[in-house]
Amino acid sequence: xxxxxxxxxxxxxxxxxxxxxxLSRMARPVxxxxxxxxxxxxxxxxMAIASNxxxxxxxxxxxxxxxxxxxxxxxGAERAIYVGLRSFxxxxxxxxxxxxxxxxxxxxxxxxEAAFVSVILLLFASNGIFxxxxxxxxxxxxxxxxxPYWKNQLISLxxxxxxxxxxxxxxxxxxxxxxxxxxxxxxxxxxQDAAVLVxxxxxxxPFVAVIFLMVYWVLPNGPVPFKRAAITAIIVAILxxxxxxxxxxxxxxxxxxxxxxxxxxxxxxxxxxxxxxMIVLAAGEAYAxxxxxxxx
Numbered sequence: 001x002x003x004x005x006x007x008x009x010x011x012x013x014x015x016x017x018x019x020x021x022x023l024s025r026m027a028r029p030v031x032x033x034x035x036x037x038x039x040x041x042x043x044x045x046x047m048a049i050a051s052n053x054x055x056x057x058x059x060x061x062x063x064x065x066x067x068x069x070x071x072x073x074x075x076g077a078e079r080a081i082y083v084g085l086r087s088f089x090x091x092x093x094x095x096x097x098x099x100x101x102x103x104x105x106x107x108x109x110x111x112x113e114a115a116f117v118s119v120i121l122l123l124f125a126s127n128g129i130f131x132x133x134x135x136x137x138x139x140x141x142x143x144x145x146x147x148p149y150w151k152n153q154l155i156s157l158x159x160x161x162x163x164x165x166x167x168x169x170x171x172x173x174x175x176x177x178x179x180x181x182x183x184x185x186x187x188x189x190x191x192q193d194a195a196v197l198v199x200x201x202x203x204x205x206p207f208v209a210v211i212f213l214m215v216y217w218v219l220p221n222g223p224v225p226f227k228r229a230a231i232t233a234i235i236v237a238i239l240x241x242x243x244x245x246x247x248x249x250x251x252x253x254x255x256x257x258x259x260x261x262x263x264x265x266x267x268x269x270x271x272x273x274x275x276x277x278m279i280v281l282a283a284g285e286a287y288a289x290x291x292x293x294x295x296x
Contacts, residue, residue, distance in 0.1 A: 050273030056125025076175025
């Protein structure tokens with residue numbers, strides 16, 4: 001039995017032409033992506049994106065909640081946004097309570113002023129997120145010229161506006177489906193707001209995939225294939241969702257509260273923004289490389 005097992009391992013490693021074995025051939029398609037993922041460019045762009053995710057996270061949430069509560073009067077959508085926020089953040093009572101309490105205070109006490117300031121801050125944060133993303137994708141595709149600043153700003157604002165519309169749409173759809181999921185799942189939903197969360201998660205992946213589709217298809221300063229961008233966007237939306245669940249699960253072991261004191265909330269958001277950006281950029285490398293190889 002041991003001899004047969006050793007023979008099988010030898011075949012896996014050495015079957016093939018020349019010195020290239022089975023495992024080497026299996027790893028060959030992803031090797032350039034792994035090398036890019038651990039390269040300097042990917043880390044620099046990901047950190048630039050992550051810092052602006054931190055800069056824009058609170059203003060974006062304030063604006064979405066203000067629109068739901070004060071402008072549109074969608075109380076169900078507002079509830080769904082808070083449920084999604086609690087699901088997104090790591091399960092730390094101090095972190096979740098602090099963020100939610102300050103969001104409610106900003107929306108309820110400052111009203112129109114908070115919404116106006118949030119819009120101004122998003123003007124800068126959106127460009128800070130999508131500009132390094134465009135530069136990274138242009139380099140991956142081999143497009144030499146980047147867009148002028150004003151064009152990038154216009155596209156960044158358009159993508160931010162689309163993100164807001166999709167966020168509100170997902171929240172509104174989740175709130176409208178709550179009763180349906182409560183009847184469907186019945187006693188299985190023991191957690192408060194679980195029906196809202198189930199509906200929100202079902203809407204989240206396709207809506208996030210639309211945003212990533214725009215990133216991969218619109219941001220590069222040159223022609224890119226739509227079909228491949230759509231497939232990549234769907235895969236990345238699923239990977240980011242799984243990554244968020246893994247990050248929330250691993251967060252207690254990072255012990256950021258002890259290491260960073262009062263800054264642990266900011267570090268929590270920056271770290272997640274960094275890892276999410278790394279996923280998006282790595283998928284962008286595989287997407288661009290595969291499309292270029294097909295053109296040869």
